Amino acid sequence: MIHRESTAMDSKPDDWTLLIVDDNSENIRVLGNILRHHGYQIAIASSGHEALQRLPWIKPDLILLDIMMPDYDGFETCRRLKAWNQTRDIPIIFVSAIDDTDQIVRGFHLGAVDYVTKPFIKEILLARVETHLQLSQARQYLGLLNLELRRDLEKQRTLGEQDPLTGLANRRILEPRLKSELARMARQGQPVSVAMIDLDCFKQINDNFGHQVGDELLILVAQKLRENLRETDIAIRYGGDEFCLIFPETPLTAIKRSLNRIQQLLSNLSHYRESQPVTASIGAVQAFPKECWQALLGRADQAMYRAKQEGRNQVYYETENTHLIKR
Numbered sequence: 062m063i064h065r066e067s068t069a070m071d072s073k074p075d076d077w078t079l080l081i082v083d084d085n086s087e088n089i090r091v092l093g094n095i096l097r098h099h100g101y102q103i104a105i106a107s108s109g110h111e112a113l114q115r116l117p118w119i120k121p122d123l124i125l126l127d128i129m130m131p132d133y134d135g136f137e138t139c140r141r142l143k144a145w146n147q148t149r150d151i152p153i154i155f156v157s158a159i160d161d162t163d164q165i166v167r168g169f170h171l172g173a174v175d176y177v178t179k180p181f182i183k184e185i186l187l188a189r190v191e192t193h194l195q196l197s198q199a200r201q202y203l204g205l206l207n208l209e210l211r212r213d214l215e216k217q218r219t220l221g222e223q224d225p226l227t228g229l230a231n232r233r234i235l236e237p238r239l240k241s242e243l244a245r246m247a248r249q250g251q252p253v254s255v256a257m258i259d260l261d262c263f264k265q266i267n268d269n270f271g272h273q274v275g276d277e278l279l280i281l282v283a284q285k286l287r288e289n290l291r292e293t294d295i296a297i298r299y300g301g302d303e304f305c306l307i308f309p310e311t312p313l314t315a316i317k318r319s320l321n322r323i324q325q326l327l328s329n330l331s332h333y334r335e336s337q338p339v340t341a342s343i344g345a346v347q348a349f350p351k352e353c354w355q356a357l358l359g360r361a362d363q364a365m366y367r368a369k370q371e372g373r374n375q376v377y378y379e380t381e382n383t384h385l386i387k388r
Contacts, residue, residue: 077101077102077122077123077194078101078102078103078104078119078120078121078122079096079101079102079103079104079121079122079123079124079125079190080104080105080106080112080116080119080121080123080124080125081093081096081103081104081105081106081125082106082107082108082109082111082112082124082125082126082127082130082135082138083107083125083127083130083156084107084108084127084130084131085127086107088127088156088179089105089107091181092125092156092181092186093105095181095183095186095187096187096190099187101190104119104121108130108131108132108133109126109130109132109133109134109135109137109138109141110132110133112124112126112138113133113138113141113142116142116147116148117147121151122151122152122194122197122198123151123152123153123154123190123193123194123197124142124151124152124153124154125154125156125177125190126138126139126153126154126155126156126173127155127156127157128155128156128157128159128164128168129157129158129159135155135157135168136167136168136171139153139155139168139171139172139173140171142172143171143172149172150197150200150201151197152174152175152193152194152196152197153172153173153174154173154174154175154176154177154189154190154193155168155173155175155176155177156177156178156179157176157177157178157179158178158179158180159178160178174193174196175189175193177189222234224283224298226276226279226280226298227279227280227282227283227298228280228283229283229286229287229296229297229298229304230295230296230297230298231297231298232297232298232299232300234295234297235297235299235305235358236354238295238307239255239307239354239357239358240354242307242309242348243348243352243353243354243357245309245310246348246350247350247351249310251309251310252310252311252312252313252347252348253307253308253309253310253311253347253348254307254308254311254312254313254315254316254345254346254347254348255305255306255307255308255345255346255348255357255358255361256305256306256308256316256320256343256344256345256346256361257299257303257304257305257306257343257344257345257358257361257362257364257365258303258304258305258306258323258341258342258343258365259302259303259304259341259342259343259365259369260278260282260302260303260327260339260340260341261339261340261341261342261369261373261374262340262373263275263278263301263302266278266339275302278330278339279298279302281330282304282327282330282341283296283298283304285323285326285327285330286304286306286323289319289322289323289326290306290319291319293309293310294306294307294308294309294311295307295309305358305361306320312347313345313346313347313378313379313380316345317345317376317378320343320345320376321376323341323343324341324343324374324375324376327339327340327341328340328341328374340373340374341374342365342366342368342369342373342374342375343365343368343375343376343377344361344362344363344364344365344366344367344368344376344377344379345361345364345376345377345378345379346360346361346364346378346379347379347380360379363379364377364378364379365377
């Protein structure tokens with residue numbers, strides 16, 4: 062969360078810089094003296110064009126803008142300020158000797174926050190300036206809080222979809238991702254393949270060496286998966302010592318080299334004790350047209366169990382023509 066020692070309401074006048082834009086030097090002198098006496102930092106521009114040129118360096122907190130000026134009048138200057146991302150949130154108070162309803166309304170439509178008439182009434186001028194500065198600072202502070210809140214919510218959402226041990230995605234994303242990939246296959250005709258991985262005799266590792274060693278092995282397996290998959294592939298810790306891999310827009314024939322490499326890497330780990338080698342059984346399938354995600358996952362799971370039944374430490378690939386093909 063954001064930690065601040067003070068809020069916008071605690072700010073002092075000398076924390077703020079005001080830009081006066083007016084082509085009349087006497088107006089600038091009078092207005093500047095009132096604001097400086099109250100403690101504000103003052104910057105000056107004698108035309109709208111000059112104000113637009115100097116703004117990136119001045120970075121004012123509020124602009125007091127005269128309406129009747131050469132080159133760009135106050136309305137055109139305001140329009141340009143509100144069209145520029147760097148300045149559109151700066152509050153603008155129009156200053157004019159003309160108390161005309163149409164002009165006032167036009168200024169508000171362009172994005173001004175207030176309108177002050179000449180000659181200035183000191184107390185009213187200062188009250189309006191202070192009010193809009195504090196409102197602007199409060200909006201900025203609320204914007205920061207809102208941004209921090211969105212980041213926290215995104216972080217919580219990410220953590221909710223992440224396995225805390227391995228850092229891989231967890232089972233929560235399996236159904237929506239499979240549905241999404243199957244829908245894309247239906248629209249675009251691009252194949253999707255799925256693999257299930259189960260570590261062989263993992264219970265013996267936990268029983269012989271303890272759960273900490275088992276956890277370290279799972280972390281190492283997740284690392285190997287990340288290192289040997291494409292950025293577009295999705296690795297999920299399905300549960301316990303089981304992992305699910307989703308290969309978007311990829312036929313079964315295109316993932317064989319990757320899965321064979323993963324199987325070999327896992328069989329070469331041997332982990333911490335050579336007396337307890339690490340191996341994995343892997344089953345891989347390609348989605349059928351109009352297949353539901355449960356059926357697809359079930360076939361991958363069945364292929365993985367066939368790999369175990371045939372002696373473990375191997376990959377089985379199910380195809381449409383031959384039920385299961387051993388690597």
